[in-house]
Amino acid sequence: MVPFAQRLEHLGYAELKASQVNILQVNLGWRCNQSCKHCHLLAGPHRPEQMEADTIEEVIRVVQRWSLPLVDLTGGAPELNPHFEYLVDRLHELGTHIISRSNLTVLLEPGKEHLPEFFRDRRVELICSLPYYQEEPVDRLRGPGAFKKSLKALRRLNRLGYGQKDSDLKLHLMYNPAGAYFPPEPGPLEALFRRELAAHYDIHFHHLYTLLNMPIGRFKEYLQKSGNYERYLGRLMAGFNPATVDGLMCRYLISVSWEGHLFDCDFNQALDLPLTPGLPQTIWEFELPTLRTRPIHLGDHCYGCTAGTGSSCGGRLVEG
Ligand code: SF4
Numbered sequence: 001m002v003p004f005a006q007r008l009e010h011l012g013y014a015e016l017k018a019s020q021v022n023i024l025q026v027n028l029g030w031r032c033n034q035s036c037k038h039c040h041l042l043a044g045p046h047r048p049e050q051m052e053a054d055t056i057e058e059v060i061r062v063v064q065r066w067s068l069p070l071v072d073l074t075g076g077a078p079e080l081n082p083h084f085e086y087l088v089d090r091l092h093e094l095g096t097h098i099i100s101r102s103n104l105t106v107l108l109e110p111g112k113e114h115l116p117e118f119f120r121d122r123r124v125e126l127i128c129s130l131p132y133y134q135e136e137p138v139d140r141l142r143g144p145g146a147f148k149k150s151l152k153a154l155r156r157l158n159r160l161g162y163g164q165k166d167s168d169l170k171l172h173l174m175y176n177p178a179g180a181y182f183p184p185e186p187g188p189l190e191a192l193f194r195r196e197l198a199a200h201y202d203i204h205f206h207h208l209y210t211l212l213n214m215p216i217g218r219f220k221e222y223l224q225k226s227g228n229y230e231r232y233l234g235r236l237m238a239g240f241n242p243a244t245v246d247g248l249m250c251r252y253l254i255s256v257s258w259e260g261h262l263f264d265c266d267f268n269q270a271l272d273l274p275l276t277p278g279l280p281q282t283i284w285e286f287e288l289p290t291l292r293t294r295p296i297h298l299g300d301h302c303y304g305c306t307a308g309t310g311s312s313c314g315g316r317l318v319e320g
């Protein structure tokens with residue numbers, strides 16, 4: 001395998017650098033009400049990792065101090081952090097655009113039923129994972145009953161205006177493959193999801209993002225057990241597309257872990273690959289002028305972001 005950094009070097013990137021920090025992605029913890037097979041974090045109901053109140057205060061201070069325009073809340077299931085509503089409220093007061101990533105089923109958990117209205121009142125944009133528009137593949141990845149629960153949550157959100165045509169309550173779905181293959185073409189897949197979910201369940205959404213499964217975390221374990229790990233890495237490498245490099249999310253985003261450590265992205269966080277030595281390493285040391293042009297810590301998992309049309313937490317990176 002040609003190391004990823006070397007591949008970029010051949011393209012003239014002696015060092016890949018960030019070009020801005022427009023987004024602070026905040027990982028509120030690894031606890032989740034699900035234990036999906038493709039999870040890149042090994043998240044689940046028994047994970048104890050949760051961002052604590054003092055770290056959350058520092059996140060708010062950093063967003064205010066540096067006027068960061070967008071905060072992207074993720075986990076685990078971010079909604080399970082006991083300080084979730086407090087953080088969203090404070091960010092909303094600051095006028096920050098908030099994206100929250102939801103697995104949908106968490107919205108039916110005891111004590112979380114108020115969240116759809118809470119999101120609506122704070123104009124939170126939602127990116128909701130729904131691996132497929134049919135029951136069997138979703139339940140296979142996420143556990144029995146996950147599909148029906150997801151539909152129930154989506155219906156509630158739709159009733160509030162989320163995902164409806166011309167509504168500014170944005171609701172996007174996130175697709176990822178059920179195994180060791182690349183996502184299909186996003187345009188036709190989005191049309192298929194839209195048609196099937198509307199026809200069978202009267203469910204509506206704005207966009208469908210397609211995400212490639214990264215060969216790390218629980219998905220790596222699955223690849224290794226099924227004897228597909230080397231083959232999958234080989235396919236990612238063979239699919240390298242130089243046109244994706246400019247749009248890599250690490251070039252405009254920085255990620256903060258539940259412990260307050262800074263990373264180039266959520267994947268590096270999962271692998272515990274810190275920022276390049278010499279840079280601020282925690283949210284308490286956050287200095288925008290230094291971080292906005294930082295060199296990025298690359299590894300061979302980065303082939304997962306550059307294969308085909310590219311993949312990031314916002315979907316593909318270039319037109320197919
Ligand atoms: S993939 Fe998402 S919903 Fe599934 S276990 Fe991981 S964090 Fe939870």
Ligand code: SF4
Binds near residue numbers: 296
């Ligand atoms: S995994 Fe992707 S986003 Fe993260 S550092 Fe590598 S290329 Fe950048």
